[in-house]
Amino acid sequence: MNEIIHYFETIPSSHRSIILFGGIALFWIIESGLPLFNFKYNKVGHAGINLFFTFTTILINFSMAFLLFSVSVWTAENKFGILHWLHIDNLWLQAIIGLLFMDLIGAYSAHYVQHKTKSLWRFHLIHHTDTWIDTTSANRHHPGESVIRFIFTMLAILVVGAPIWLFFMYQSFSVFLSQFNHANMKMPRNLDKWISYLIVSPDMHKIHHHYQLPYTDSNYGNIFSVWDRLFGTFMVMPREEIIYGVDTHMAPEENNNLKNLLAIPFQKYRHSDS
Template identity: 60%
Template sequence: MDTILSYFESIPSSHRSAILVGGIAFFWLIEYIIPLIRFNYKKVNHAGINIFFTLTTIVVNFVLAFLLLKASDWAVANNFGILEWIKLQFPELSIWWYALIGVALLDFFGAWLAHYVEHRVPFLWRFHLVHHTDTHVDTTTANRHHPGESVIRFIFTLAGVVIVGAPVGIIMLYQSMSVVLSQFNHANISIPKNVDKWLSYIIVSPNMHKVHHHHVLPYTDTNYGNIFSIWDRIFQTFATKDPETLVYGVDTYPDASENANLKSLLKIPFNKYRPPTTLNSDE
């Protein structure tokens, strides 16, 4: 693990790009071979919109990345954060456990908590809606985030870095895992239900996350996790639903053509608020 963390402490930008592009390419290929749903859509056209938002997410995170590094350096230099407390209380703790706890805590603050709050605060939900309006959820949906949401999520990650006291190596390991796991759990791939079920006890599996993309409440407000499923289980936001009965999208933005128009998507956060209208958990 020391070697792994050392690598991620100084991971080249080209390697980070390779992880992002390689993940999309890999799961894109698997989607052709074993799709969960055979969508009637032009896959390339659908990907174009989502890749645009992927690029804006990259730009936002690249511009603000120095803040993560500054926050990490400050926390480590001042022995601040949960990891530092753990190190003092349990000096015999394996580096593997140290890294796992660090990644899990960053997953909580940067992914689960950010996601949960976005669903609870109407102003933030407006930005997050862009992600939920995708009616053809596949691996490219993973980074379909309005630029405003990218900033919101970065703020939660930044706070997480300080609270956790995460060193740079663990931050970069977390971000790399977050990218790949998000691509995996959004991927339109068919996995045997028993395999997916067992995976969901540890990580956020495709069938588990797809429930979150069902178009109506209460399912939309479940399964917020990205890497580890433990947070949804602890906070009782875990839910299951037969993947064959899922309808992707969100009930307040049902127009597929509108949801495939870049200009319309960018304007969503500034539209008049549309509260959820369907609360039928049997749909």
């Protein structure tokens, strides 16, 4: 475990890039060979829009990374956070408990709040407008949402009392598994079901991308599926019945136009009654 901790404490930027773009490349290949849905779309053009948002997210996270380091150092110096309060010395337990609560605060809670707060939903909406969910959709976040998620991640580090190695471990798992559960790949149903008892599986997350309520407001998890099951936000539906997108923005000029996607949070709000 000490070797793992040392790796994540000193993880090179090149390795973090490999995790991000290597994951996209891996699942791009898999979903091209074993697609869940045979989309009639320009896969490269679609990826271009989503990769634009990927790069804006990277830019925002990089420019504010010093805040994450500062919060992590402060928690260590002041013995603040769950890991310190519970006096957890075992490194494996630190990793497991830390990842669970980082996921709860930094992913599940951030996601839930954005769905339930009108002003924040306007930014998160861009993620849901995608009508062709594939592995590149994982990072389709408006720059405004990237800032919101960054704030929740910072809060997660504070509450957990996460050392910097734990943050980089969490970030690595989060990025890779998000690409995994967005990938347009056809997994055996039973395998997907069994995976979903521990982590968020592709079928589980794609229900969240169904274009109508109540399914849009379900399955918020990113890494672990336990939080949806525990808080009653877990839902199931046959994969064949899923229709991607959001019913207020189903026109291509709304959901497949970069200029419009950037402007959506500032446009007149449209509420779905579905």
